[in-house]
Amino acid sequence: MIAALRRWRDEEGDVAMLGLARVAFGLLLGWNAVRAARELARGYFGDVFHWPLVPEVLVPSRAVYTIVVAAQLVLALLVVAGRWRAREALFASAVLGTYVLLCDRLQFHHNRWALFCQALLLSLAPCDRSFRLAPRLPGVGPLWAARLVGLQLSIIYAASAGSKLLDPDWRSGVVLLERFHLYASQAIAAGVPEHLMNVLSQPAAASVLAKGAIATELFLAVGLWSTRTRVFALCWGTCFHLIIEATSRVEGFTWLVLASYLVFVPRMRWPSGGAATRHHWWSVS
Amino acid sequence: MPYVLALGPRARVLFAAGWVVLQAGLVLTASCRPDGIFGFRMFPEASTLEFELDRVVGGAAVPAPRGEWSARDATGQLRHFSWRDRVTDPVLSSPGTRVFASYGVDAQLARLQRALDDVARHEAEDTETERFVARVVVWRNGRGPDTVVLESAPRGLQP
Numbered sequence: 001m002i003a004a005l006r007r008w009r010d011e012e013g014d015v016a017m018l019g020l021a022r023v024a025f026g027l028l029l030g031w032n033a034v035r036a037a038r039e040l041a042r043g044y045f046g047d048v049f050h051w052p053l054v055p056e057v058l059v060p061s062r063a064v065y066t067i068v069v070a071a072q073l074v075l076a077l078l079v080v081a082g083r084w085r086a087r088e089a090l091f092a093s094a095v096l097g098t099y100v101l102l103c104d105r106l107q108f109h110h111n112r113w114a115l116f117c118q119a120l121l122l123s124l125a126p127c128d129r130s131f132r133l134a135p136r137l138p139g140v141g142p143l144w145a146a147r148l149v150g151l152q153l154s155i156i157y158a159a160s161a162g163s164k165l166l167d168p169d170w171r172s173g174v175v176l177l178e179r180f181h182l183y184a185s186q187a188i189a190a191g192v193p194e195h196l197m198n199v200l201s202q203p204a205a206a207s208v209l210a211k212g213a214i215a216t217e218l219f220l221a222v223g224l225w226s227t228r229t230r231v232f233a234l235c236w237g238t239c240f241h242l243i244i245e246a247t248s249r250v251e252g253f254t255w256l257v258l259a260s261y262l263v264f265v266p267r268m269r270w271p272s273g274g275a276a277t278r279h280h281w282w283s284v285s
Numbered sequence: 286m287p288y289v290l291a292l293g294p295r296a297r298v299l300f301a302a303g304w305v306v307l308q309a310g311l312v313l314t315a316s317c318r319p320d321g322i323f324g325f326r327m328f329p330e331a332s333t334l335e336f337e338l339d340r341v342v343g344g345a346a347v348p349a350p351r352g353e354w355s356a357r358d359a360t361g362q363l364r365h366f367s368w369r370d371r372v373t374d375p376v377l378s379s380p381g382t383r384v385f386a387s388y389g390v391d392a393q394l395a396r397l398q399r400a401l402d403d404v405a406r407h408e409a410e411d412t413e414t415e416r417f418v419a420r421v422v423v424w425r426n427g428r429g430p431d432t433v434v435l436e437s438a439p440r441g442l443q444p
Contacts, residue, residue, distance in 0.1 A: 009297050049372045049403040051396065087290050106374050106396065108322045117308075124290055124300070144297050148304065155305075159312040159325035167329070169426045178331035178427040182385065248328070 008144055015141040017262045018122065019130030022086060024259030025119050026079030028252045029093045032112065033072035040069055050104040059103045072096055082132030087123045094120035111253035114156055118260055121148045146263040153260045154221045161217035171214070173207030180206060187247065216240050224264050234261055319395035320388050330389040336397065336421040338368055338380045340414040352380040356413040366411055372400045390423045394433060397421065401437035416440055
């Protein structure tokens with residue numbers, strides 16, 4: 001146990017993929033800031049009903065919040081560019097984003113909280129050495145924080161699966177069935193074949209799908225960590241999230257998860273037996 | 286100068302332990318929070334709700350259709366008020382309309398209770414309404430309907 005802990009703490013390896021994850025997180029943070037700016041243009045949340053987790057005195061005024069949103073935009077640009085203080089910008093983005101969530105829990109969404117968690121963890125990894133608008137830096141560095149990004153993803157999967165497993169309505173498929181009933185017309189209008197929606201709207205089909213979703217989340221929570229199951233888990237997880245993206249409104253969660261998958265990619269071993277890290281096809285600059 | 290985000294070996298262990306404890310604590314205590322925030326409970330329900338807003342005036346409930354009502358201010362002038370002037374949340378801002386209960390019925394009932402208290406506190410120019418009442422009809426995962434009545438805290442009206 002102690003030896004494994006030491007290995008995790010001191011492990012070093014190729015960090016090139018972390019640069020790509022940083023760019024993806026930066027784009028998501030930028031998109032989040034643009035959304036906040038648009039909402040601000042329609043009205044400041046502090047002027048109407050809001051529900052802060054922090055004392056009201058810590059909720060920013062309209063002027064201060066405008067500066068916060070502008071700062072989030074600038075920080076996102078720094079994160080994407082990677083040329084100057086990208087990790088600090090990533091860290092500050094996570095802190096500012098969390099602060100806004102704490103100022104109004106009506107704005108809370110799991111995908112936003114997950115984004116800020118992952119951004120903070122990635123800021124502790126050397127994610128600024130590749131995919132940057134500057135000469136590339138040495139591509140080997142500590143991986144402990146990248147492992148935490150992966151662990152956070154497993155926590156999300158386990159929490160989501162656990163809550164569904166403990167809920168009889170979820171286990172039996174009632175929740176999915178009702179979602180199909182509520183959104184069937186929208187799905188059909190969006191191009192989903194009507195006969196497919198008719199099949200999915202049957203209790204037996206919803207029950208099977210619900211169990212499949214729970215099993216998928218449980219599998220992904222652990223399957224990403226095993227060398228034997230990682231490639232399959234990445235492919236299965238990608239399909240799983242793309243289906244959710246096509247059928248539900250999850251803001252940027254799909255892309256956040258796919259970007260988080262990048263921390264597992266350098267650990268993949270290809271059929272030839274060589275480590276993926278030997279191929280630097282992703283490196284730029 | 287040491288790079289502040291490059292933690293040393295000891296700090297790595299402490300940070301990681303703290304992070305895991307924090308996340309585990311937030312996930313395991315999510316059911317203690319009505320909206321389950323920080324718990325990563327994705328798609329927890331497929332419930333819907335619809336509520337009607339009433340005002341209590343002189344001890345009697347008076348409907349406020351679609352969240353609109355008129356009441357006299359301190360000078361005796363009749364003024365128009367709207368629930369939506371204060372409540373802009375997509376789910377809570379539509380009295381009289383059946384809406385999807387994002388994050389579940391309990392989350393939306395907790396938010397609606399807060400919204401009632403918030404409107405009661407902030408509509409200072411309405412000198413007639415003693416408190417607000419929401420009659421909420423909920424369909425939890427398709428079952429129901431069940432009715433829940435929420436009341437704002439009494440407003441301290443000046444005599």
